Amino acid sequence: MTQAEIKLCSLLLQEHFGEIVEKIGVHLIRTGSQPLRVIAHDTGTSLDQVKKALCVLIQHNLVIYQVHKRGVVEYEAQCSRVLRMLRYPRYIYTTKTLYSDTGELIVEELLLNGKMTMSAVVKKVADRLTETMEDGKTMDYAEVSNTFVRLADTHFVQRCPLVPATENSDPGPPPPAPTLVINEKDMYLVPKLNLIGKGKRRRSSDEDAAGEPKAKRPKHTTDNKEPIPDDGIYWQVNLDRFHQHFRDQAIVSAVANRMDQTSSEIVRTMLRMSEITTPSSAPFTQPLSSNEIFRSLPVGYNISKQVLDQYLTLLADDPLEFVGKSGDSGGGMYVINLHKALTSLATATLESVVQERFGSRCARIFRLVLQKKHLEQKQEIPKTPDHAPSRTFYLYTVNVLSAARMLLHRCYKSIANLIERRQFETKENKRLLEKSQRVEAIIASMQATGAEEAQLQEIEEMITAPERQQLETLKRNVNKLDASEIQVDETIFLLESYIESTMKKQ
Amino acid sequence: MARNNGRGRAAYTFNIETIGFSRGEKLPDVVLKPPPLFPVTDYKPVPLKTREREDYMLALKQELRETMKRMPSFIETPEGKLDIERYSKRYMKVYKEEWIPDWRRLPREMKPRKKCKKDPKSKKAKDTVKGTSLANTADMLKKTEELEKRGDGEKSGEENEEKEGSKEKSEEGDDDGDDDAAEQEEYDDGKQEEENDCINSYFEDGDDFGAGSDDNMDKATY
Numbered sequence: 104m105t106q107a108e109i110k111l112c113s114l115l116l117q118e119h120f121g122e123i124v125e126k127i128g129v130h131l132i133r134t135g136s137q138p139l140r141v142i143a144h145d146t147g148t149s150l151d152q153v154k155k156a157l158c159v160l161i162q163h164n165l166v167i168y169q170v171h172k173r174g175v176v177e178y179e180a181q182c183s184r185v186l187r188m189l190r191y192p193r194y195i196y197t198t199k200t201l202y203s204d205t206g207e208l209i210v211e212e213l214l215l216n217g218k219m220t221m222s223a224v225v226k227k228v229a230d231r232l233t234e235t236m237e238d239g240k241t242m243d244y245a246e247v248s249n250t251f252v253r254l255a256d257t258h259f260v261q262r263c264p265l266v267p268a269t270e271n272s273d274p275g276p277p278p279p280a281p282t283l284v285i286n287e288k289d290m291y292l293v294p295k296l297n298l299i300g301k302g303k304r305r306r307s308s309d310e311d312a313a314g315e316p317k318a319k320r321p322k323h324t325t326d327n328k329e330p331i332p333d334d335g336i337y338w339q340v341n342l343d344r345f346h347q348h349f350r351d352q353a354i355v356s357a358v359a360n361r362m363d364q365t366s367s368e369i370v371r372t373m374l375r376m377s378e379i380t381t382p383s384s385a386p387f388t389q390p391l392s393s394n395e396i397f398r399s400l401p402v403g404y405n406i407s408k409q410v411l412d413q414y415l416t417l418l419a420d421d422p423l424e425f426v427g428k429s430g431d432s433g434g435g436m437y438v439i440n441l442h443k444a445l446t447s448l449a450t451a452t453l454e455s456v457v458q459e460r461f462g463s464r465c466a467r468i469f470r471l472v473l474q475k476k477h478l479e480q481k482q483e484i485p486k487t488p489d490h491a492p493s494r495t496f497y498l499y500t501v502n503v504l505s506a507a508r509m510l511l512h513r514c515y516k517s518i519a520n521l522i523e524r525r526q527f528e529t530k531e532n533k534r535l536l537e538k539s540q541r542v543e544a545i546i547a548s549m550q551a552t553g554a555e556e557a558q559l560q561e562i563e564e565m566i567t568a569p570e571r572q573q574l575e576t577l578k579r580n581v582n583k584l585d586a587s588e589i590q591v592d593e594t595i596f597l598l599e600s601y602i603e604s605t606m607k608k609q
Numbered sequence: 610m611a612r613n614n615g616r617g618r619a620a621y622t623f624n625i626e627t628i629g630f631s632r633g634e635k636l637p638d639v640v641l642k643p644p645p646l647f648p649v650t651d652y653k654p655v656p657l658k659t660r661e662r663e664d665y666m667l668a669l670k671q672e673l674r675e676t677m678k679r680m681p682s683f684i685e686t687p688e689g690k691l692d693i694e695r696y697s698k699r700y701m702k703v704y705k706e707e708w709i710p711d712w713r714r715l716p717r718e719m720k721p722r723k724k725c726k727k728d729p730k731s732k733k734a735k736d737t738v739k740g741t742s743l744a745n746t747a748d749m750l751k752k753t754e755e756l757e758k759r760g761d762g763e764k765s766g767e768e769n770e771e772k773e774g775s776k777e778k779s780e781e782g783d784d785d786g787d788d789d790a791a792e793q794e795e796y797d798d799g800k801q802e803e804e805n806d807c808i809n810s811y812f813e814d815g816d817d818f819g820a821g822s823d824d825n826m827d828k829a830t831y
Contacts, residue, residue: 119677121684139718152684154719158710159682168716176716191673192666199665215673215680266713280716335713459655586657586667 104132104182107515112185114522119188120159123148127156131166131180138175163217164339174279187342189518189592194345198259205242205250208232210259210340218263218337221251225298233302241301252293258344258379261290263337294333347383350600351375354444357451358425362417365406369414370426372399373439384607386442392433408434423447442604449507449601452594456510473501504605511598518591525584532577539574542566681708 104112112132117125130146131137137145143153157178160166165185168178191214199207208228213219219227225247232242254260264283351374359367376399377388397411406414415437418426424443430436450473458466472478477498529536542565549559566574657663677683683705712720 118674120682122686123684124682151721154721155684158715158719159684161715162710163682170716176718192669195669195673196662196666211673215676217682279718281714283714335711337711337714459652460650462652581671582667583657585670586659586663589663589666589670590657 105512105515107512107519108182108186109133111515111519111522112182114519114526115185115188116165118522120156120163123152124156124159127153128160128165128180128185131178132182132185136169136177136179138177142178168280170280170282176280186515186595189588190342190596192589193349193592194340194342197345197348198254202250202253205232205247206254209247209251209254213260213338213340218339220331220333220335220337221248221294222296222298222331222333224338225251226300226302229300229302230304231302233304241304244298244300244302248296248298255291255293255338258291258341260338261341261344262292263339266335294336296332343383346596346600347378349596350383350441350445353448353597354425354439354441357444357448358418361423362421365404366414366418368401368404369396369411369418370439372396372401373426373437375399377439384604386604386608387427387438387440390429390436390438393435393437394433396437397434442608445597445601445604446503448597450503452597453501453503453506453510469501472499473503476500504602507598507601511595511602514591514595514598518588518595521584521588521591525581528577528580528584532573535570535573536577538570539566679705681705 109129109132113125113129116128120128126146126148127142130142134145139150139153139157142148142157143150146153148156157166160180161168161178164181166178166180168176170176194214195207195211198210202209205228208231209224212224212227212231225244228247229242229244232247233240236242251260262285264285266281267284351371354374355367355371358370373388373391373396376391376395381388393408393412393415396415397408400406400411412435415426415428415435419428419437424440425447427438427440428435429438454466454470454473457469477500542562546559546562549562710719
């Protein structure tokens with residue numbers, strides 16, 4: 104793991120889980136796999152806190168454990184999974200576009216909690232949706248369940264590995280740690296639950312922005328005592344499936360930009376047909392016949408078979424080679440060259456970076472070198488065959504893989520810088536932010552108890568005009584920094600996909 | 610190659626005039642300090658995308674950040690005693706849902722163990738408490754409350770935690786804090802320091818008080 108990645112992981116862990124978890128997490132990322140006591144000793148943290156931190160990290164799929172010989176359990180951090188936390192907004196937004204608000208909340212809850220049982224998710228989401236509905240309306244559990252099932256069917260959520268059922272005849276002490284197993288075919292199997300109910304609206308007295316001490320809040324004793332029907336069956340978000348979706352999106356929009364809408368729809372159809380049949384890391388999809396594609400086109404699309412064939416031929420002949428022809432049966436067998444597509448996208452990213460950073464002339468040189476593979480500056484053909492430096496050619500070339508790696512490394516650094524700057528800005532204005540929060544809370548409570556306009560005006564004036572200006576500037580800056588983080592992550596995704604695809608190919 | 614390296618004469622493989630230095634001119638000095646912190650860039654960066662998609666994700670991101678701070682997975686660092694204890698701090702404390710992990714999925718060493726720190730009085734309380742059946746909880750509550758009041762608040766909180774951790778298996782294997790209302794299981798060290806919470810837990814905790822597990826006998830030596 105490079106320093107840049109470790110630094111970024113540290114910032115992400117700290118923002119999402121606090122300093123203690125950050126300390127333990129970063130330590131594990133740096134040192135690799137370690138047992139509990141060594142972690143506590145090396146980080147100088149109490150055993151208790153290490154345990155809590157590890158529980159949180161394991162719950163969120165950031166750390167895994169393994170039993171080694173002599174019963175020692177070792178914990179290992181997954182650095183790349185930590186970096187995925189940057190992409191959470193994108194996962195949630197994508198689900199919203201596919202499965203609307205219900206799906207969005209399901210994925211959000213799963214991401215925030217790491218793993219959950221289906222019944223817990225359904226209940227939580229139903230409650231949240233009920234909050235946003237008009238008075239008197241509630242969200243039915245059945246509707247949420249249906250969306251959950253659809254998410255499982257399309258593999259966007261998957262089951263976590265299970266604790267194996269222990270037999271009672273097992274002699275000797277129980278193992279120091281359970282070995283979790285999951286069957287391929289069970290991964291998307293939704294348990295038969297009979298979830299009946301509706302979302303509950305929280306009482307307005309409970310919703311308190313300031314968060315009064317709730318230690319004396321009466322507990323909901325009614326819900327606890329019911330046995331949980333799917334106890335032990337936890338679900339998590341399947342990040343790989345989302346990545347596959349993002350990749351498909353990128354390819355389709357690239358085709359749309361380069362050619363036209365119809366071609367991109369054809370490519371989208373082909374990708375959709377290959378979703379389940381082709382593993383996401385394959386260099387190209389399974390061959391699809393032109394007839395099959397014709398039958399699978401979306402219902403609204405009224406192009407004739409000949410037109411489809413023409414489009415396919417055009418796509419296959421295009422120098423970008425996104426689509427390839429692999430045979431002639433069935434009206435022509437076509438594949439999508441996933442690896443080539445990813446390479447093109449990564450290369451386009453590199454070109455764009457060169458252009459924006461160094462200018463158009465540099466970009467032109469860069470593109471030329473890429474195209475011709477090896478170029479020389481300006482030389483005549485040598486007359487002598489020896490390797491004397493004055494007569495040797497030095498050719499320029501672009502090593503796309505290592506350029507992509509370098510750019511990726513820079514992206515990690517950029518995001519780390521963005522986060523640090525955002526935290527700095529927030530800290531600088533901490534006093535002002537707190538003051539404005541307090542004023543808002545006061546205004547809110549006064550409005551609730553029915554105050555006059557004049558009084559509200561007076562309270563609002565507690566924040567002076569220059570302070571308001573300062574807050575505006577702060578908000579604008581923080582928004583910019585946040586938006587930058589999200590957009591750099593899009594570049595990271597393309598580069599990482601390309602690098603991964605290339606490594607798998609070799 | 611190796612032959613020519615030792616000859617000493619600098620020979621460029623390309624025409625040096627093309628990059629702007631005329632022949633024989635002194636080349637610029639070697640740079641001895643790090644590059645400036647904020648170098649001047651020739652080209653300004655492209656503006657950010659501001660379509661609906663990006664705006665929505667931005668709002669989501671900021672919301673998520675706030676929500677994460679309120680989740681039980683966010684473990685607060687116990688702050689040192691501040692010089693001035695602000696009155697408003699008491700009312701700005703965010704209420705956190707409790708969260709208990711599913712112990713079945715974790716290595717056994719993850720379960721917090723009670724450590725007797727202080728006096729044997731509490732040890733006695735624990736002993737008496739352990740043998741109690743669920744039915745006698747009411748009396749036990751009062752008795753142990755007295756004893757525990759003098760003992761370490763944190764310890765008794767942890768004891769509770771331990772018992773509930775093992776008792777948990779039959780009831781709630783869930784991580785969902787909402788279901789664990791009956792247990793005052795604070796997975797939050799800070800709260801256990803306060804005696805108040807300890808007393809609360811004894812009052813509200815009804816059924817999970819007996820039948821403790823036996824692996825809590827890690828008695829610390831004094």
